[in-house]
Amino acid sequence: MAGITIDGVRKSFGATTALEAVNLEIADHEFVALLGPSGCGKTTLLRIIAGLETQTAGRVLIGGRDISALPPRARGLAMVFQNYAVFPHLRVRENIAFGLRMHGADSARIARQVTRTAGLLRLEPLLDRYPAQLSGGQRQRVAVARALAVEPAVLLMDEPLSNLDALLRLDMRAELKEVLREAGTTTIYVTHDQTEAMGLADRIAVLHAGRIEQIGTPSEIYHHPATRFVGGFVGSPPMNFLARDGRLLGIRPEDLDIVATGDGLPFRVNVVEPLGAQTLLTGIAEGHLVRVALNGEHHVPPGAELHIRPRPERIRWMDATTGRAIPPGTEPSP
């Protein structure tokens, strides 16, 4: 049983507040991504859970046990660092065995776990190398193997893929998902990359300016953003917003249809980006910057005057002043 409860955790550095009273419940075996732009406090929250940073107020519980005052080594968790932090003076084998040795595991268990995790992450041929002789992706796998070898109750990952190049990142993402599903460890994964969060996590917590804006499944976050920030941060390209007497009409670029002239909003196309699977139009409608994503290739010349209409069932209404979503039933007509 290793659910995590984050109870009113607050952190300030001097006069600046990095986190304000964050509450979060994570179930056993769940994979939660903390998603947000840099400086939103997601890494600070992770470091507080790890015990590398001390919270100003609040408690962290793992499996119902208050670990707020324990040093990192006594918290029963493992961590994968952004820069991998594999020990350069130890061979891959010793890196993987490090946590087990420190916890006084017997040599039979160490050997078994090293073999098992090395197999899981395809590191067998590299066990006797030093980290300096490995590529970035291989070092990353060593860092994950070192974390999984201790069979932690909770696994913390701090932007583990951000130092890899794009192609490798895609591979590692799929690999990581498989490995972690097999391990079944409760995982908290910090990232600023929404595709990583959407692709990996059971639930996503979107953080902004030290607060959790929304917690939900990737599909909830994408289709029902709780705030204007979430709609504008998640999704590539992000949600469009149009003003409607004190309210905001939020609509995803792929939920806008091109319609016949005289029907819908006039839309002047400025930029056309044929991306293969999609064609992305960027232009102006009602004085707002609007993006429209069309399926497949469309030949629209820049400067074209089109008309667009949002699909009514896909419209999300937000309050213009608070930026919060307006619950269904109270929304005006478009």
Add this chain to the structure above:
Amino acid sequence: MSGRRAFYLTGVVVICAWVLVPLWLLAANALGGQPVIAAWPKPWFPGALSFATMAEFLAIEGVFRAMLIGFEVAVLCTLFSVALGLPAGYALARYTFRGANAFRLMVLLTRAFPVGILALPLTVGFIRLGLYDTPLGIALMHTALALPFAVLVSASLFQAIPRELEEAAWVFGCSPIQAAYKVVMPLALPGVSAVAIFAFVISWNEVFAASVLSARNRTLTAYLLAMLSESPLTYQFAGGLLLIVPSVLFIFLVRRHLFAMWGIASR
């Protein structure tokens, strides 16, 4: 051969000669005996190489003893400098605290303070404390001279070791002290050995404080300074060689670590 390459090679030869010619002259004069000292130009290789002068020199009353004392002082100074310098350097590298920059500057400024002014008060103070004329007393003085280097170099040393490595060690079961000797120290070792060598060499070569703070128990440098000016040339050369050899040997022994520190050779 291109001009660039010729220029480069000339540079290498000049720099090697800069270091090696004085060493060669000293060694030739010390080992070649009277004929070589009198000769000019010097033979490329002393005809009759003999350690006779060296042996005679070492047999002089007090030389060997002074060497032992000098060695004892240098080792003590090395131990103190490392023991005090590493924690101070670690604190400077890892923690932000009020006055950190002022501390850096003050540490450096101790080197700007002339030892000559301190000589009399130090001597009086050491006599009162019972440290005068003891290897421990001279070692303490030498530690004061070597410490700024020890602190500042080890600070940059620890700065170069990513904090995340230490944090990883903590997360994977280390107490802060275990993390220090299992992760930080192995990585800092090349630099630490450089700190140690430098402290040793500073102490071994230092002559002023050693002369002022001792009367009978002199280090080699202080002893030689006192007696060599009245000695024949052969002994002067032998003394010079004896002073240089330990430093050169020491640096050769640890040069692999020095190179590693400067990034010339990775592991």
